[in-house]
Each structure stands twice: as structure tokens, then as C-alpha cells.
Amino acid sequence: MRRRQFLASGTALLAGAVAGCAHPDVVLDLEAADASDVASEVSIAPDPESEEYRVVASAVENGSATRSGRGELFDDGETVRVGDAFYEVSETRTEQNEVTVYAVRIDFDPADTTADLGEIAFEDLPEADRERLGRLVSEEDPPDGEGYDVGVGYGTAEEAGDSVFVPEQQYDILVYEGNRYRVGVESRPAESGEYRYEVTERAGSVEAFADQVRDRYLFTLSGLSEAEREVVEASIDGAHFEDTNAFRSVVDRLRDHEGIDVQDFYGTWLLEYESDEYIAYAEW
Structure with missing residues (x-):
């Protein structure tokens, strides 16, 4: 740290x-x-809006908590602060399964800017997409190599929220300040699990x-x-x-x-x- x-x-x-x-x-x-x-x-003192805070607070209140996710949240025996109290967290994976995760890629200089699926202006995107893609498209000097230039992980379909790209891609041309960018979507399998959390108050x-x-x-x-x-x-x-x-x-x-x-x-x-x-x- x-x-x-x-x-x-x-x-x-x-x-x-x-x-x-x-x-x-x-x-x-x-x-x-x-x-x-x-x-x-x-x-660690996780943000009250974070998943780490929510599962620990729930375990404090209810004796234990569970979540589904693609990885562990804590190091072994990590101490987490909630309010003024400190808790040692036990995190146990109880089940393992496979999920599909997605990534959205952008080509800033496509050879063909004609839409096959459809085009959408950046300002018309759902918040889930604007938050993920805003930093990429607003770069003053974006990369312009061959093929797709940058990408951002969206996680699972559930984690993607109300995206118009994941899991079903509805548009393949994104218009930002008059520029036309091609959008592609990749998917791949990934491991996910069910986790159980228990806490012991340290102080x-x-x-x-x-x-x-x-x-x-x-x-x-x-x-x-x-x-x-x-x-x-x-x-x-x-x-x-x-x-x-x-x-x-x-x-x-x-x-x-x-x-x-x-x-x-x-x-x-x-x-x-x-x-x-x-x-x-x-x-x-």
C-alpha cells in the first residue's frame, strides 16, 4: 500500500x-x-458505494454475505474498516461456473465508415456506454493504427448495464463531434464464482x-x-x-x-x- x-x-x-x-x-x-x-x-477503507463495502457491511449486519463475481475482492485475512470499526474478512468461494465477458473496441480511422448495423451519436448513448467510452473518444490525439485501436472491458451482460453494444450489438458506427468511428464487440468465456463472506471484529x-x-x-x-x-x-x-x-x-x-x-x-x-x-x- x-x-x-x-x-x-x-x-x-x-x-x-x-x-x-x-x-x-x-x-x-x-x-x-x-x-x-x-x-x-x-x-482498507472501501468507498461506501463499492462492492467491497456492501458485502462487508452486509456480513456485519447479517452474520454473513454472498456475492457472484469473476474474482476475489480481498486478500486473505484482509482487515476492512466500516465506519469506525475494523473487521477481518473471510472470503470463501463456494461454487465455480463459466460466464461470457465482453469488450468493446473502437477503430478511430476506419477505411469504411458505412454502418452495417446502424449509427448512433455519442450523446445519444446510454449512460453505461458514455461512462466507459467517453475517455477514449475524447482523446485529443487518438491512435490510428491498422484495425481496431483501443478497447474497454464491459464484463458480463449483467455488468454491462443498459449498453447498446453488449450483449447484443445494435450499432457499429459511433459519431463523436463529427467523427465516425467503427465499433466492434468481442466476447470470451471466463470463470465466475459464488463467494461467501464472514467477518470478525478486530476493534x-x-x-x-x-x-x-x-x-x-x-x-x-x-x-x-x-x-x-x-x-x-x-x-x-x-x-x-x-x-x-x-x-x-x-x-x-x-x-x-x-x-x-x-x-x-x-x-x-x-x-x-x-x-x-x-x-x-x-x-x-
């Missing part, structure tokens, strides 16, 4: 520090963390859950050399990008402790430094 957030925001930060590089070879970044930050680092408040996280992960970073301290201080003020002996030493100190998420070349830890709590992210 932290890695995705850092990479999403890191380009601007690096612009002045590492000219010509898209991303540094090493990183150490410490951000001050309150209870909400700590809780958020090891849980009833942000503070209570944050305390659980602290009990497991929090450690004190102390006893640093002057060079190590300079690396840490730089990481608090912004981020540290130099691969020095002091940097390696600090990272080794972090890796001596259990991390929230530690992979082969990056990780996230919860630490205390000079009486303040930080979420530390490192790449090495």
Missing part, C-alpha cells in the same frame, strides 16, 4: 534531486503517523485498532551514529535517496524488526524516533 502511494507521488519529489531518472535506486522516507495513519496502513475504534498494530509492529529506533542520524533526519524532512553506508546501516536496523509489509527490495515499518511515531518506507 505504502509503495503504491510513494511511487504515485515520487516523481515530482525526485525532479530536482535526481535529474533524468524516473525513480531513485534507493529511498528512505519517514512520515509522522497518528492513530488514523497507523490504522490505515494495515487496513471498535480507530484508537483501539491502532494500539493493536503498535503492539505488534512498533519499535524504537535509537542508538544511531551521527551519519545514521543525518540519514533519518533527511528522511523526515523529505526523503533520502543516497546509497551510502549510513543508509544501508539504517535499513539493516529496520530489517531487524518485523515490518508491516516487507518484500525482497522494499518494505514498510512502524517506528518511534525521538518520542514521535513514524511510518517508514524504504527501498534498497
Whole structure:
């Protein structure tokens, strides 16, 4: 989670520090963390309109919930926040079957713009199609290779909503701002399943859950050399990008402790430094 957030925001930060590089070879970044930050680092808080939120809220209210879908919603044992409470989610596939999924493709420079099925103006499309295709057709410089240029997945016929293309294609020419685009539809088989969800409450408040996280992960970073301290201080003020002996030493100190998420070349830890709590992210 932290890695995705850092990479999403890191380009601007690096612009002045590492000219010509898209991303540094090493990183150490410490951000001050309150209870909400700590809780958020090891849980997800889905949008109330999302499917994830609906199934968890239903399981909380009814003891369990079910859904049909083409894949799992959660990682194994993932903790989900609903309101101020935190729940560990169990997701079990109870049945597997096959469905048909669809994709709509657009040719921006068709050799033939004559409609075989019919033509429709973009503004006359149902909302289900405008939402999916609007970003594609509004590109200032759309691709113009041979054949169909772009496509977008529509999912199953049920997921496609009131589309005029899926599952039965009613038009093959789309008119947008005077331009005539050819539309094609692809279908393929895909696996689907029935899923059952059960939840176990981990904590009833942000503070209570944050305390659980602290009990497991929090450690004190102390006893640093002057060079190590300079690396840490730089990481608090912004981020540290130099691969020095002091940097390696600090990272080794972090890796001596259990991390929230530690992979082969990056990780996230919860630490205390000079009486303040930080979420530390490192790449090495």
C-alpha cells in the first residue's frame, strides 16, 4: 500500500534531486503517523458505494454475505474498516461456473465508415456506454493504427448495464463531434464464482485498532551514529535517496524488526524516533 502511494507521488519529489531518472535506486522516507495513519496502513477503507463495502457491511449486519463475481475482492485475512470499526474478512468461494465477458473496441480511422448495423451519436448513448467510452473518444490525439485501436472491458451482460453494444450489438458506427468511428464487440468465456463472506471484529475504534498494530509492529529506533542520524533526519524532512553506508546501516536496523509489509527490495515499518511515531518506507 505504502509503495503504491510513494511511487504515485515520487516523481515530482525526485525532479530536482535526481535529474533524468524516473525513480531513485534507493529511498528512505519517514512520515509522522497518528492513530488514523497507523490504522490505515494495515487496513482498507472501501468507498461506501463499492462492492467491497456492501458485502462487508452486509456480513456485519447479517452474520454473513454472498456475492457472484469473476474474482476475489480481498486478500486473505484482509482487515476492512466500516465506519469506525475494523473487521477481518473471510472470503470463501463456494461454487465455480463459466460466464461470457465482453469488450468493446473502437477503430478511430476506419477505411469504411458505412454502418452495417446502424449509427448512433455519442450523446445519444446510454449512460453505461458514455461512462466507459467517453475517455477514449475524447482523446485529443487518438491512435490510428491498422484495425481496431483501443478497447474497454464491459464484463458480463449483467455488468454491462443498459449498453447498446453488449450483449447484443445494435450499432457499429459511433459519431463523436463529427467523427465516425467503427465499433466492434468481442466476447470470451471466463470463470465466475459464488463467494461467501464472514467477518470478525478486530476493534471498535480507530484508537483501539491502532494500539493493536503498535503492539505488534512498533519499535524504537535509537542508538544511531551521527551519519545514521543525518540519514533519518533527511528522511523526515523529505526523503533520502543516497546509497551510502549510513543508509544501508539504517535499513539493516529496520530489517531487524518485523515490518508491516516487507518484500525482497522494499518494505514498510512502524517506528518511534525521538518520542514521535513514524511510518517508514524504504527501498534498497
